[in-house]
Amino acid sequence: MDQAEALRNAVKLKKQADKPRARVITVTSGKGGVGKSNVAVNLAVQMRRQGKRVIVFDADFGLANVEVMFGAVPKHTLEDLIYHGKKISEIISEGPMGIGFISAGTGITGLNNLAQEQVAYMAGSLGELDELADVILIDTGAGISSYVLEFVLASEEVILVTTPDPSSLMDAYSLLKAIHKHPRFPEQERKIRVLANRVISVSEGRQVYEKLDSVVRKFLQGKIYYAGMIPQDTALEKAVRQQQPVSIYMPYSKSAKAFESVVSELLYYGQKQEKASRGISQLFANFWRHN
Numbered sequence: 001m002d003q004a005e006a007l008r009n010a011v012k013l014k015k016q017a018d019k020p021r022a023r024v025i026t027v028t029s030g031k032g033g034v035g036k037s038n039v040a041v042n043l044a045v046q047m048r049r050q051g052k053r054v055i056v057f058d059a060d061f062g063l064a065n066v067e068v069m070f071g072a073v074p075k076h077t078l079e080d081l082i083y084h085g086k087k088i089s090e091i092i093s094e095g096p097m098g099i100g101f102i103s104a105g106t107g108i109t110g111l112n113n114l115a116q117e118q119v120a121y122m123a124g125s126l127g128e129l130d131e132l133a134d135v136i137l138i139d140t141g142a143g144i145s146s147y148v149l150e151f152v153l154a155s156e157e158v159i160l161v162t163t164p165d166p167s168s169l170m171d172a173y174s175l176l177k178a179i180h181k182h183p184r185f186p187e188q189e190r191k192i193r194v195l196a197n198r199v200i201s202v203s204e205g206r207q208v209y210e211k212l213d214s215v216v217r218k219f220l221q222g223k224i225y226y227a228g229m230i231p232q233d234t235a236l237e238k239a240v241r242q243q244q245p246v247s248i249y250m251p252y253s254k255s256a257k258a259f260e261s262v263v264s265e266l267l268y269y270g271q272k273q274e275k276a277s278r279g280i281s282q283l284f285a286n287f288w289r290h291n
Contacts, residue, residue, distance in 0.1 A: 023135045025157045027158075030144065032143065036161045047266075054134070072096075072101075078103065088126065089132075091103075100132070126280050158193065176212065180220040192224045198230065230258045235250040
C-alpha cells in the first residue's frame, strides 16, 4: 500500500456525510518578505471576531512565523503527532482570543518523506480538525517550491499575497504561471484571490490586482479574483515588533480595519457558496493523490 492509498483509506474512515467540514483557505506568496504570515494571523483574528472557530496550520516547515506573531510558545508540534503519537487535540496550541494554531516544528523536512503509517495517522488526525473549527487557515512556505505548489494545487481556496514591488509582482505571476501550467490544475474548481499588501491607497491595491489579472488572462487564459488590500501602516510595523497581530494591538488602525473588510468579504462569499467545503481531510487527499 503506497502513501496515496494509505491516505485515502484514512480519509474514508473519517468521512461522514452528515458532519460539517471546515472551510480551508490556503495563504501563500510568490516570495518571502511580503507579509504572508502576518496576513494569515490577522485574518484569523478578524474571523474569530465574527464568531468563527479558527485554527491556523503553520505549513512553513522549519520556521515558526505563526507562533512568533502570536507571541506564543507551543508545547507540542506536528512532529509530536507524527513521531511521538500525540493526539491532534494535544498539538493545538492556543493563541490570542482562543484561536488555535498548529506549529509544524523544525524536524520535518517534507511530508512526502513520511512512512505510510505516519501518513495515515496524520491524515486521520487532521481530519478531526473539521469538527473543531469553522475555518482552517493554512500558512504555506513562500516561493515556488514543489512543496508549496502541492499545497496550492490541493486547495479549493487560495489567497495569494503580494506587494506593489515589481519583484514581488513578478514572483506572484511566476507562482500563478506554475499553477496554471501544472497538468493537475484543471482537475477541480479553485478560486485564487490576490491580496495586495503594503499599498498606499485603495486604488493602488486595485491596480496591483489588475496588473496580475491582465497577464493571467492574456498569457495563461485564466482568471484570478480580488481579495482586497492592506495599506502601509506604521501601526502594523509596531505590532510586529510587539509580536502581536495588529488587529489586536491596534484594532482601530487602518490596517486592522482593512483586514476586517477583507474577512467580511470572505465570509460573505462563503455564505454564498453553493458547494459545501470538503474540509481538510479532502485537502490532504488531494495533496497525496499524485505523490
